[in-house]
Amino acid sequence: MSIFHLFKNTFAEEAERAASTPGARVVDVRTPEEYAAGHLPNAENIPLDALAGAKFSAGETLFVYCHSGARSARAAAFFKGKGIDAVNMGGIAGYRGKLE
Secondary structure (H helix, E strand, O other): OOHHHHHOOOHHHHHHHHHOOOOOEEEEOOOHHHHHOOOOOOOEEOOHHHHHHOOOOOOOEEEEEEOOOHHHHHHHHHHHHOOOEEEEEEEOOOOOOOOO
16 A cells, blocks of 8 residues: 555545535436446436536536546646646445445
8 A cells, every 4th residue: 555545535435525515416427328237326427528528617617537547637637737636536346435
């Protein structure tokens, strides 16, 4: 385990934080097929390649995730570049919590 793990929340901690943040939107940037295989409750599926056409507002808080964390990092950077508060939750790959 890396020492950097001590400074980053786990995916489960970020999922809890998203669920307890009033008005937050959880965005799954994986493909529709990956999303259908299991996603966080109340997560919206907006694949990474469709973000430019999606509607988001300044003032919203977005929690973004994917499979491993690479796509969600790109998505969070995209949103931040548009002035939207975005949290990169990382990847859902090792998550053992509730999925739909």
